[in-house]
Amino acid sequence: MKTSLIITVFFAAGSLAVFSFGQQTATSPAAGGKTFNAGQVPVPANPAMGQPNSQMSAADMQKMMAQMAELSKLNENHKLLSSLDGNWDYSIKFWMNPNPSAPPQESKGTATRKSIMGGRYVMMDVSGKMQMPGEDGKMKDVMFKGMGMEGYDNVKKKFVASWIDNMGTGIEFSEGTYDPATKSFTYTSEMEPVPGMKTQVREVVKVTDNNHMMLEWYENQGGQEKKTMEINYTKKK
16 A cells, blocks of 8 residues: 555665655565455456447446446445545655665655545655665765555455656556455555566555554565565654
8 A cells, every 4th residue: 555555665786776655574474365345245247248349238238337337336445545544654664785684774754645536546645855875876865755546446356556756757556455354455566666677566554543554565586575665654643
């Protein structure tokens, strides 16, 4: 959440660093999770209708339109995302150094979450300042801006998210589930910070309560999953 509500990438190799902040324990939580479907009205697929075309009968067209109208309705999954609306402060930790005993790099910023399209989506704006290596390899302060979009797709029956920021030109897409037992969203995606360097990513957003949540970012490095980022959010009073 990606809230998350909120989505994030930090890649460093020598003096090259590319950062993306997305909708977030040193031990990896179990992957997967359950989709929260309370209040959702199931809409069965109708393979007989197939692809809309000029041969579709008026009755089939009416059925398709009714199905689309049903799929456009809000349910508890959308309300779950909207419940995290508000202004947040965040603190972030990056584990960029290959030395596992090295301390993480830290920075702070703010995030604003706002429901749009009648509550169907949540938009998140993120701002912060962080230390980044410049072209000369020396660390310097860099202003960071990012924007995330989160929703629940009634057709896919999955949470969906996208992320953009001022540190790149691509759009990151992810899909996920929610486990009500642990109050956690789990999203998966693939990032490619530089050509040919694709990395599988898993992010876990844990909602502690209405005023606190945490994002954990895991990357598959050489066949092993490694935690490279953690973001703690506190809602402003």
